[in-house]
Amino acid sequence: xxxxxxxxxxxxxxxxxxxxxxxxxxxxxxxxxxxxxxxxxxxxxxxxxxxxxxxxxxxxxxxxxxxxxxxxxxxxxxxxxxxxxxxxxxxxxxxxxxxxxxxxxxxxxxxxxxxxxxxxxxxxxxxxxxxxxxxxxxxxxxxxxxxxxxxxxxxxxxxxxxxxxxxxxxxxxxxxxxxxxxxxxxxxxxxxxxxxxxxxxxxxxxxxxxxxxxxxxxxxxxxxxxxxxxxxxxxxxxxxxxxxxxxxxxxxxxxxxxxxxxxxxxxxxxxxxxxxxxxxxxxxxxxxxxxxxxxxxxxxxxxxxxxxxxxxxxxxxxxxxxxxxxxxxxx
Numbered sequence: 371x372x373x374x375x376x377x378x379x380x381x382x383x384x385x386x387x388x389x390x391x392x393x394x395x396x397x398x399x400x401x402x403x404x405x406x407x408x409x410x411x412x413x414x415x416x417x418x419x420x421x422x423x424x425x426x427x428x429x430x431x432x433x434x435x436x437x438x439x440x441x442x443x444x445x446x447x448x449x450x451x452x453x454x455x456x457x458x459x460x461x462x463x464x465x466x467x468x469x470x471x472x473x474x475x476x477x478x479x480x481x482x483x484x485x486x487x488x489x490x491x492x493x494x495x496x497x498x499x500x501x502x503x504x505x506x507x508x509x510x511x512x513x514x515x516x517x518x519x520x521x522x523x524x525x526x527x528x529x530x531x532x533x534x535x536x537x538x539x540x541x542x543x544x545x546x547x548x549x550x551x552x553x554x555x556x557x558x559x560x561x562x563x564x565x566x567x568x569x570x571x572x573x574x575x576x577x578x579x580x581x582x583x584x585x586x587x588x589x590x591x592x593x594x595x596x597x598x599x600x601x602x603x604x605x606x607x608x609x610x611x612x613x614x615x616x617x618x619x620x621x622x623x624x625x626x627x628x629x630x631x632x633x634x635x636x637x638x639x640x641x642x643x644x645x646x647x648x649x650x651x652x653x654x655x656x657x658x659x660x661x662x663x664x665x666x667x668x669x670x671x672x673x674x675x676x677x678x679x680x681x682x683x684x685x686x687x688x689x690x691x692x693x694x695x696x697x698x699x700x701x
Contacts, residue, residue, distance in 0.1 A: 386594030394627055394629070396528040398528065423451070426670055429670065430520045453518050458512070458515045460514075470538060546648065566640075582648070595621050597619055
């Protein structure tokens with residue numbers, strides 16, 4: 371705990387937690403924010419795992435960007451694993467599909483359908499604009515199920531993530547999503563909502579929780595919450611700061627786009643942001659991690675081979691230029 375104040379209290383409350391500040395790649399605020407909250411530097415098991423996957427896919431990353439900073443490399447790692455999680459009908463990843471369907475019954479399968487539809491739209495746009503190299507990369511992933519050429523890894527890393535994709539990553543890396551009464555389970559402020567503040571504060575002071583927040587276009591990591599008058603930051607008779615209200619609170623958050631730690635009044639964020647609470651699981655996901663690692667080690671050689679010929683894969687530019695394609699012919 372940081373910045374504590376020594377006052378009479380039933381229990382000490384943190385004003386700010388030790389969460390690292392990372393920079394994001396283009397549009398990868400969601401990946402960077404997840405990474406900040408997971409804080410691999412303080413989780414030896416997770417850090418070692420990310421290093422292993424980073425080493426396995428380093429030939430792919432090197433074709434995208436020559437970078438040495440782990441904060442950037444690990445964003446590619448998270449995106450790579452996310453693409454595997456959303457891949458279609460790849461036998462080697464049935465264990466992963468089963469795990470995620472059990473965690474998100476119905477929602478996971480629906481999201482995969484939506485994700486695949488969006489990828490097909492991108493693919494058609496690339497063809498329309500004669501961007502054939504990247505169209506081929508999407509072709510392989512869509513048709514072969516689990517092959518991730520460097521160009522699709524780059525393009526999808528540089529795409530803004532939705533909340534469900536970030537929930538998948540948190541689940542795979544050891545956190546369960548805590549759902550509240552809203553469309554997507556986020557904690558959302560409604561005018562004259564008397565319970566919102568208590569739910570947010572209780573979520574924050576629980577050391578097992580991580581809080582991600584965003585407006586759908588930009589994601590950030592919550593670092594701290596506290597009232598301006600720190601003498602009121604106490605638990606009394608199981609009530610958190612009983613003599614405070616929304617207007618009294620400051621919020622601290624890490625913004626990866628600048629990057630910068632920001633401190634503003636909580637009420638300034640309420641109407642735009644949704645708060646996503648994730649609780650640390652008691653059981654490790656090491657078995658799933660090891661299965662993912664084994665499957666990835668078999669995939670990378672094919673993903674690097676841009677001349678790989680598959681009867682389902684359209685790799686000839688002439689195909690794109692000369693063949694009149696309708697939706698049913700493409701997919």
